Amino acid sequence: MKKKFIDIVKLQEFETHLRNEERSEATIGKYLHDVKCFVDYIGVSEVCKQNVMEYKQLLGNTYAVTSANSMIAALNAFLRFCGWHDLCVKQFRVQRQAYCPEEKELTRSEYLRLLKAVNQKHNERLYLIIQTICGTGIRVSELQYITVEALNKGEAVVNCKGKNRRIFIVSGLKKKLLRYIKEQKISSGAIFITRSGKPVCRNNIWKEMKSLCEQAQVVPSKVFPHNLRHLFARTFYGIEKDIAKLADILGHSNINTTRIYIVTTGAEHKRKMENMRLII
Secondary structure, eight states: OOOOOOOHHHHHHHHHHHHHTTOOHHHHHHHHHHHHHHHHHHTTSOOOHHHHHHHHHHHHHHSOHHHHHHHHHHHHHHHHHTTOGGGOOOOOOOOOOSSBOTTTOOOHHHHHHHHHHHHHTTOHHHHHHHHHHHHHOOOGGGGGGOBHHHHHHTEEEEEETTEEEEEEOOHHHHHHHHHHHHHHTOOSSBSSBOTTSSBOOHHHHHHHHHTTHHHHTOOGGGOSHHHHHHHHHHHHHHHHOOHHHHHHHHTOSSHHHHHHHTOOBHHHHHHHHHHTOOOO
């Protein structure tokens, strides 16, 4: 029986495989990082079921369940690529939460305070980035598809994970962005760019948003780009009550993923229970 070892060639072939599957750069980077963590754990040892199981236990003791499961998913993908299906392990079981912690849910009032704070800092690019993500529901990695050409059409075509979807740019946002590109003399391509002309990266956006926390009086745990997407999802669902349509807008292939986005806080659940008026 051929022994199972991981070398640089296998990792390079796995990277090529992920690119051929048209995975995003962020996904490719994460998968490779997670597999290398496993390689660091086993060292020069042969890959076997025992050390995979032990590594799973280490992840469970070290990380939150969702983080551990994402690392297991990456490792399983690599093992399947190598043809080592018998070495794959199950993810940790996660009980679906009825509500999300209040320290993580960004409210509309907090969103407005963030916009006020960034406006006072005269950072117009960030001011519009925040509104673009929250007003369209796109991922921060999809900002590159908000181009001058898309703006003129009133919609962007986003290609993510091998799927295309249309993102409508509402009139209020379109008006703001048209003024911005005129002021910045941006005639084509991505709207949100650095001084060198490259699309602004997620790390810079993350850091700039974190710098607003104190002035906006919003706890840092709530302030990150993806939470704007969650606010969009909850707001849309609160109006439409159509989770299937929301899944299409967000680009989710699994509606259970969309359910995570519309979970509200315990305080909201309690308010609804109070309104049931079943205690006489």
